[in-house]
Amino acid sequence: MELEVDTLKPLLDPRNIAIIGASSDLTRIGGLPIKSLVDFNFQGKIFPVNPKYVEIAGLKCYSTISQVPCVVDLAIIVLPSYLVLHAVRDCGEQGVKSIIVMSAGFSEIGEQGKRNQDELTKIAKNYQMRVLGPNTVGMFNLQKGAIANFALTPSLGSVPKGRIGIVSQSGAFCGYIYTLAAQKQIGLNYFIGTGNEADIDVADCIAYLAQDENTDVIAVYLEGCKDGKKFIASLEMAKRNKKPVIILKVGKSEIGSKAALSHTASLVGEDASYDAVFKQTGAYRVESIQELLDVSYACSFGRLPQGKNIAIFTVSGGAGVMMADYLAFQDLNLPQPDESVRKKLLQLVPFASVQNPIDFTGHLVNNPKLLGEFLREVLDNRTYDMIVTFTGIQGYKEEAFAELLSAMNDISNEFPHIPQLLTTLFTQETKKKIHKIGIPVFDDPITMVNVAKALCYLGNHFYQSTKSETHWEKKKLDLSLFTSSALTEGYSKQLLQNYDIPVTNEKVVKTEEEAVQIANEIGYPVALKGMSPQILHKTEANLVQLNVNNDIDVFGLFSYIRETILQMKDAEFEGVLVQEMLDPPVAEIIVGSKTDQLFGPMIMVGLGGIFLEAFKDVSIRKAPVDKNEALKMIQELRGFSILNGLRGQSPGDIEALCDLITSLSHLVTDYADEIEEVDINPVMVYPLENGVMAADALIKLKQQHWKKSIKLAENLN
16 A cells, blocks of 8 residues: 655645744744744744734734745644634645644534534645644654644753654643653654544654654554554555654553544554554554653664563662563563673672673772673673663763773674663763763663563564565355355355365265265264354354264254254254364364454454463454464464473474464455454364364354345345
C-alpha cells in the first residue's frame, strides 16, 4: 500500500503561516500561535488574518486570506466552529496548501458536529488541501521554529533541537511532553496532534516522519486507528528506513477502550491485535509517557544492539544484583565472561566480582582508569552486544568524572557497534558531556535496564535476516454453496487439506451400512461424530463417540447420533463422520483465526486442552505469517517448554507445527471476505519428524456471506 507523504510537507515544514481568527491578545487561542512563532524565531513569514486589526505583535494584519500577498503553505484556523466551514472554503479558493483547524465542535460533540466535519473534509478534498484536526492543539517543528499550536510558550523551558518526532491523538500531551523533554534535556523535532483526524491521521504522520531526513525516532501516543492496512504500511515504512517507532497504546481494558472511543471517535480494535501488529512490524510498545520519552531518547543516539547478550558493570554489588534480577525475566542473556577474561580482570582488581554483573567495587573511585580496562577486556572477547554501567554518584564529581568519561569515549570509538547505557547521578554540565560522546544517561538503574530491553527488541527486528516469502497459489473452493453460518468438521477439513494441512483419516457417511464399511477400512477403534451445521459444539450435544471397537456398536451409535440431531429444533443432519483414533501426542495445541474489524484475519496459536482454559496461553499475529514468524509465536508461549522437550520428554515436531500455522494463515488471507473464524482444536503434535494432525476443525463464515448464499439458494429454488 502506497502512502502519500509529499502533500504533508507544506503543513509540517511550512515556508509561511497564516492565522485566521488572529487576536491581538497574545494570551488567547487566536494570539498564542503568533506569540509562539515570534518567540521561537519562525524562519518563514507570518500572516495574521482578522478584519478587526491593522497590526498584531508588529506584524501586518490582513482582513481576509485573499489579501495575503502570496500562496499560503499553512493556515491555522482559530474561529468558532460555525465560521470554520466558510473559512476553509475561502482557503481553498485562495490555493492554501494545508490547514490546521484548532476549533472544537465537530465529531466529538455528536451527530451534527460529525456532519459539519464531513462537510469540512469534503471541501478540503475538493481543493486538494490537507487538514490537521479539527479539535487539535496543532503541531510544532522545532528545526524551523514553526510552532503552529497554542500549547507552547518559552516559559515551559528550552528543548534542544533533536531528531525525535512525536505523533499524538491527545493534544494535552503536547505541553506535557515538551515540558518533560525540557526538564530532561531530550532533543525533539516534531510534535503533531492529530485531533479528530478528519483527513490526516496517525498513519500519515508516521509515514511522513519515516521519510523525513531530520527525524530518526518516532514516538506515538495512540488510542486507535481507523484504517488498519494504512497503519501497518506506515509502520513497515519506518522499519524499512531503520527508524524505531515507540508506541504508547492506551485502551487495553473495556473501560479504557470506551474512554478512547469517546475522546477521539477512533475505531479501537481488540488490544491483542494491536500487540500482534506491533510485534510483526517491529514497533515497541511502552506503558507510560515517561517510558515513551526514555526509550525514544535512547534510540535517538542511533545505536541498537545486534543481539541480546548484555554485560553489566557496576560499582555497587546491590545495584548489579537488582539489574540482573530484572533482566533475567526479560528474554535477555547475561552470559558469563570466559575463564581467561575473568583471570585478567582479577589481575586488575583481585577483590572484584568478575561474574556478570561485573563489580569493580568502589575501587573505581580511586582508579577511574579501571573502567576502560575492564570494558576492553570483556568486549575483546566478542561475546556481548550491549553494555550497561552503574557508577553511582560519580557524575556529580565533574573533575573525577572526566577520566571515566574519557574511558567510555575510547570504548565507544573502539566498539562502535556495541551501544552503552549509563546510570549515574549527574549535573546538567556532566550530562551534556555524556551526550557529546553519544551515550544515553539515566539516574535510575531499573529505568536503564528497561530501556536496554527495548533497544534489544528493536535491534532484533532491524538486524534480523528477512527470508523471502513462499509463493502461494491455491485454487479457491466455492463457499457460496454453503447456506449456514458454519462448515461442519468434514467440510472444514476438506478446505484445510487444500492448503496441505494434515487431517485425520475420515469420511462422512449417510447410512449405517456405509459407517460400518468405512470403519473397517480405517481400522478399529474409530470415532463417530455427528455432522450438523446448526450444532457447532458436538461434544456438548453428545454427538461424539470415541473408541468404538466393532461393527455392532458402529451401527447402533450411528442411529443414535442421527436421531439425536433430528430431534433438535431446526437442526440439519449432514451425516456422521467416521474417523481414525489417534495416538497420544507430545502436546495438544489450538491453532485458529479470527477476523479483526480493523486489521483483518488474525492467526492464533496456544496450548490446547485445560491449559487454554486455565492460562489463556496464546500468541497472535496478523495473517499471513511465514515460518520464521510462526516459530516466534510458538516460542512466545509460556508452555513452549512442553513442546521443546520438558524434563527429558520427547520434543514435538515444531517445524511441522510452523508449517501448519503458516498454511492456515494463508488460507484465512485468501478467504478473508468469506471466513470469519477458524478453530483447529486440537492439533496433535507428535515427536520430532512425526508431524502434526488436525483432529477437529470448525470454520465459521461471515454473516454477510452465508446470508447472501441463502438468498441465492432461495432464488434458485
